[in-house]
Amino acid sequence: MLGLYFKYHKRKQKPAGRRRQKIPAGFLFVWILVAAVLLCSVIPAKAFVMQPQQQRIVHWNNRSKQNSNTLQVDTEQKITDNDLHALSAVLMDGENGRILYDKAGEEVRANASTTKILTCILALEYGDLDDTVVISSYAAKMPDVQLNIREGEEYKLKDLLYSLMLESHNDSAVAIAEHIGGSVEQFAELMNQKAEDIGCMKTHFITPNGLDAKDKHGIHGTTAADLARILRYCIKESPEKDTFLTITRTSVYSFTNLAGTRSFTCNNHNAFLNMMDGALTGKTGFTGTAGYCYVGALERDGKLFIVALLGCGWPGNKTYKWADTKKLMNYGLDHYQEHTIKDDILQKTDIPIQYDPNYRRQQDAEKTTIAWECSFSETLLLREDEQITVRYILPEKLELPLQTGMQIGSVVLSINGKVYAIYPVFITETISGMTWKDFISGYIKYYIDRNYS
Structure with missing residues (x-):
């Protein structure tokens, strides 16, 4: 390309003594542009083309279309915050983790021995039930409630897990934590990482047994919503969920x-x-700071409910947690029915295609809109009045090139104003855009038409 330029330059030079004729700046600019484009064309196309799942639209337009379904049965809510003893309840x-009812469900509180559900599931995931656990002096010094294990004694991990979950022994919790994590501090790091992984962003655990504690990051505590999420993980998502249920449902267990x-x-x-x-x-769970706490699950008529209670009374009111649990469980059973929500509720209006009038290819000229696809099917519990x-969330217009499977936006599903799920939107066709040849020839034509017509 540079050779052609110098050849042209040499041919246009005048005899000595005469003034040299300048090359038109516009013509030189076009040749430099062509050279730059050809140079860039040797770079692999992958450097310029994002994969379909990575495509982003810079200018979004929130076109709100509502399709509201109100199930006309009973619109009266049968439970209020004042009906519960707990300071926090969920x-x-x-089945899906949706919060159906909460009272201060996101408020952080001490949660006592309900902590031990996370200690148990981590021990099941990281340890072996036949592991030998050697008791340290620190573990043996834990306060009541305790198994009264002694320094230097050896136990099977399995036996200590029954002690942990059935009788809530604090010394067994520390012995388990030291065996799995190497120390209580390292085990606490595992606990907090697992809590974060399952979406518990307000949980901070310091001890494996839930005894009241405080460090530079705050108190040992969680929220009712996070505690429910932890139990849901234990019984629905963990690879050790069956063993967890076996242990926690056992009435009596003996060992040596x-x-x-x-x-x-x-x-x-x-x-x-x-x-x-x-x-x-x-x-x-119970401590002087936390009060009576409880987290539990019930499965009936194809429905799975989880209740979490924090600060549900103090000594003299030990039965409050059972009354609140039954009230919430019955509320769920009576007022929530299973419904399936599918993508057939969507209004799929095609999106206009934006063409550049200077460069569009004639074979695409008749295509003015493009269809999109969003697929989902959700089975969830809904109250009668929800x-x-x-x-x-879709762009007003789309520019070429377009490729089948390219994500161009989202559909947001909300229940009573709270976002439940976000689903990706994809286009269903491929429409090619400009090639390098299209770009160069189009620009040269545009430049000539503008400057020499």
């Missing part, structure tokens, strides 16, 4: 230390297991 749909010199019997203190048909699992709202 009723969750265990490995030397066979001491024997123990543990009784399950989760009274809710015998209070309602379908009661699945749960864990109690309203489903669909919001479309």
Whole structure:
């Protein structure tokens, strides 16, 4: 390209003594532009083309279209915050994690021994039930409630997990934490990382047993919503969910230390297991700061509910947690029914295509809009008066090139104004854009028409 330029330059030079004729600046600019484009064309096209799932539209237009379905049955809510003793309470749909009811559900509070559900599931995921656990002096010094294990004794991890979950022994919790994490501090890091991984952003655990504690990051505590999320992970998502349920549903369990010199019997203190048909699992807790706490699950009639309670009374009111749990569980059973929401509720209006009049290719000229696709099917529990709202986040126009499977926006599904899910929107056709040849020839034609016509 540079050779052609110098050849042209040399041919246009005048004899000595005459003034040299300048090359038109516009013509030189066109040749430099062509050279630059050809040079860039040797770079792999992948450097300029994002993969379909990575495509982004810079200018978004929130075109709100609503498709609201109100189930006309009973619009009266049967429970209020004043009906509950707990300072914080949550009723969750265990199948998908949606909060159906909450009272100060996002307020951080001490949560006592309900912490032990996370200690248990981490031990199951990182350890082996036949592991040998050696008791440290620190573990043996834990305050009541305790198994009264002694320094230097050896136990199976499995046996200590029953001690942890049935009787809520604090010394067993520390022995488990030291065995799995190397120390209580390192185990706490595992706990907090797991909590964050499952979406518990307000949880901060310091001890494996839930005893009141405080450090530079705050108190040992969580929210009712986060506590429900942790139990949901334990019974729905963890690879060790079946073992977790087996342990926590056991009524009585007996074992000995490995030397066979001491024997123990543990009784399950989760009274809710015998209070309602379908009661699945749960864990109690109490400290002077936390008050009575509880997290539990119930499965009946194809519905799975999780209740989490924090600050549900103090000594003298030990039964408040059972009353609140039953009230919330019955509320869920009576007022929430299963419904399936599918993508057939969407209004799929085609999106206009934006063509550049200077460069568009003639074979695309008749195509003025493009269709899009968004697929989903959700089965969830809905109260009779809940309203489903669909919001479309789509561009007003799309520019070429377009490729099948390219994500161009989102559909937002809300229930009573709270976002439930966001689904990606894809286009269903491929329409080619300009090639390098199209660009060069189009620009040269545009320049000539503008400057020499």
